Amino acid sequence: MNPYRERLTPPATVFVATALVVPATLLVFLPIDQLVGVVVAVLFYAATVVALVFTSPVLTIDDEGFSAGRARLFPHEIGEVRGFSGAEATQQRGPRLDARAWTLFRGWVRPVVRISLTDETDPAPYWLVSTRRPDEVVRRLEALRQRTPGR
Structure with a gap:
């Protein structure tokens, strides 16, 4: 990849x-x-x-997993992935945001990707991350998920 x-x-x-x-x-x-x-x-x-x-955070997707700034998700921790833009992204960042979610937002990047977590012990139910290319991030994370053994 x-x-x-x-x-x-x-x-x-x-x-x-x-x-x-x-x-x-x-x-x-x-x-x-x-x-x-x-x-x-x-x-x-x-x-x-x-x-x-x-100081701008960097998003990285590679064979080792997904990084958003200093935080990291390994492939086996990645659940359902969805991208949002426009009004729906605003809803995800605002009224629909779970207070327990791990977030990395930048006000100048409106689209977001929501990554559900498979780890039941993690206090965060999902990650919500700003990205300029939500479709590309979703596609790559889904591909990474599919290559993970045990899925």
């Missing part, structure tokens, strides 16, 4: 919005020194961009 990898990075609009750190920094540092103000503003914005990119 070819590994699947998706980083849940913010869209360009988030990077544009975080550019407001530049004028805010300039307001503070320009009265002290113009060069320092510009340098600090650029460094703050660069640090913000780096933080947004490198």
Whole structure:
């Protein structure tokens, strides 16, 4: 199986919005020194961009299982998998969300995948994870499930 990898990075609009750190920094540092103000503003914005990119969780599906950020499900733990988008994804993240579910959401990624768990001792009944490609994630997780011995 070819590994699947998706980083849940913010869209360009988030990077544009975080550019407001530049004028805010300039307001503070320009009265002290113009060069320092510009340098600090650029460094703050660069640090913000780096933080947004490198702290974005990564989804991975490979022969070893499914990873969402630091959490991992092994193939034998994966139950029924369903993808949701649009209004149904909003319902899954809101009114229909079980408080015991393990979640990994990003506000800028609306579609979600719901993964039921087969482990009866796990306190979480399912995982609900943001993904830009719910159909692809469902297809790959189902394929991984089918290859698991004992199913």
